[in-house]
Amino acid sequence: NSADAITLLDSNGVAIYDSPAAPGMLGYYDSELIGQNIFSLMHEEDLASIQPLFQKLIETPGARLNNICRFLHKDGSWRWIESISTNLLAEPSVKAIVVNYRDITERKNAELTLLNAQKLYRTLFEQSADAVFILDLQARHVEVNQRATEMLGYSHEELLQLSAKDISAEVAQSTNVFSKLISGEVLQTYERVFRRKDGSLVDVEPHVTLLRDEDGQPFRIQSIVRDISERKQAEMEIRTRTNELLTLYDLSRALADANDLDN
Secondary structure, three states: OOOOEEEEEOOOOEEEEEOOHHHHHHOOOHHHHOOOEHHHHEOHHHHHHHHHHHHHHHOOOOOEEEEEEEEEOOOOOEEEEEEEEEEEOOOOOOOEEEEEEEEOHHHHHHHHHHHHHHHHHHHHHHHOOOEEEEEOOOOEEEEEOHHHHHHHOOOHHHHHOOEHHHHEOOHHHHHHHHHHHHOOOOOOOOOEEEEOOOOOEEEEEEEEEEEEOOOOOEEEEEEEEEEOHHHHHHHHHHHHHHHHHHHHHHHHHHHHHHHHHHO
């Protein structure tokens, strides 16, 4: 009644016995598997690595081999099988390689989905045009992307030794922001000033988010930071030009009024 399957193999890898759970695991009838070499059902990418290990197994009485590989299901799909093979060829009551195994396809697919999601996140993280800072709840840097190092002039390793207050030119305001965030307050985008490694200042616009675990508990802070120095410079130039135009306008009005008085 075990959900795990047991197959007995001869020294060539041919199945000589299957437990009741074995045929159904790959969709075959018992008669279809007995007498068949299991390597004929194994994925070719896994076959190259497993055959030398199997050869070593049969040469060593009592040896065990743990393995995960793909086998062909009768419906044409590939199933991930986790197995433990034990060499009992020298055991008179067995005289076979005993393979205990289970189908772990769902687990492997979940792991693959998670891995792909992590790769996608990592790609987006590194290729972001904005600086991204991942911090712990004490506002210490846990991870930063390439743009963050370029913006502040620190190496990746140097930034991981610093906290948010170490790069802020407005320490009190930064501390207040993180305190509000952890207390549950929803923050709007705001402007701050960061200090680069060389001491120069950079105007930034952070968007800070509290990250929660599966239980809803906060465990990380994500800060996506946009360099707005050029925008601030443009705004300053516009204000300067506007003030100049207003001054010229006032001067021209004054001259016009003076001419009216003369006339």
